[in-house]
Amino acid sequence: MTDARDTPGVRAETAGGVIAVDRAIDLLDAFRWGDDGLSLAELANRTGLHKTTILRLAVSLQAAGMLARSIGGEFRLGANILKLSAILRASQRLDREAQPFLEKLAAECRESASLFIRDGEARICLARAEAEQSVRDAPRRLLPLALDDTSAGLVLRGLEGNWVGEAGTPFRPIFTSGVTDPQTASLSAPVFDAEGDIVGSMTVSGPAFRLTAEIARQHAPKLAVQAEAFSASLGYRAEMPPTRSTAPRKERRASQTAKNGTR
Known part of the structure; x- marks a missing residue:
């Protein structure tokens, strides 16, 4: 039996929301601290969504810069996620x-x-x-x-x-x-x-x-x-290991890169 919600071009609404948007949020929310990239199978396992549904959502998310895909086929969060995070922190x-x-x-x-x-x-x-x-x-x-x-x-x-x-x-x-x-x-x-x-x-x-x-x-x-x-x-989650550092991560990464370059 075909679910209309999984049919391309059909945009079904939930009470107070849109199913396609809800699923896109679920897809982004599947990423956890420490994930470098997730396979299609792992995303399906974490979200409970069909692989075809994930691939459809991924097209829009990639176009918006919210999701990216490596040459090997793994998905990772896109650059616009970092941009929104920076805006949030600044605001x-x-x-x-x-x-x-x-x-x-x-x-x-x-x-x-x-x-x-x-x-x-x-x-x-x-x-x-x-x-x-x-x-x-x-x-x-x-x-x-x-x-x-x-x-x-x-x-x-x-x-x-x-x-x-x-x-x-x-x-x-x-x-x-x-x-x-x-x-x-x-x-x-x-x-x-x-x-x-x-x-x-x-x-x-x-x-x-x-x-x-x-x-x-x-x-x-x-x-x-x-x-x-x-x-x-402020967005901190208990499962995320704290750094106990007051230097922004981008500064620490730049410092580490400089050190590696002088070895």
Whole structure:
């Protein structure tokens, strides 16, 4: 029995969508982290679509630059996917996106919560939710600070430190106290983007007499949950191994290519 939805030229609509578009999305969504290319058989296995349907969809996707095919016949994502990804990353407003997560974290920990980003050899407090405490840490927003050995500085540089909380997770926080100010302590976890690069440090900070190592251990799971949720909103997926690097991947690839060329 022939399904009209698989007949060339027939464009069937679902409730709120178009089947051909849904299937094209399924086809693109079949690609996973680490895939260099997929055969027609593997795409059929992952999507449940007939091979003839996949080939029809591939024609349109290739014409739009969303899909490409190698000489060997394997399919891979096209250049326009990278273009859209770059546009998305450039258009994202980290400060605006971070605010709900910071506010929830500040309410749960009853300490100030901030998002720090790296700007060259400085760190900047991009967004902040104040603690409901009369005595609190208060870094000024958008003012360049030293990329030091505070928890935020260590996270932004992809370095290790005094880990607290559950091991084995990329969002495990680092705790520091009295590094640049003897009266201030902080707890920080990385924020990853869709490519697994560190784009920020989500930080809980407060007076050292209140934010002790013991209290930091209690706050660590709360921070890890919010850092992971914010990262997921930026496109990070748990199955993707993070790089723990703050250098964009294209810069690291260029650097590696240069090194290989001088060997």
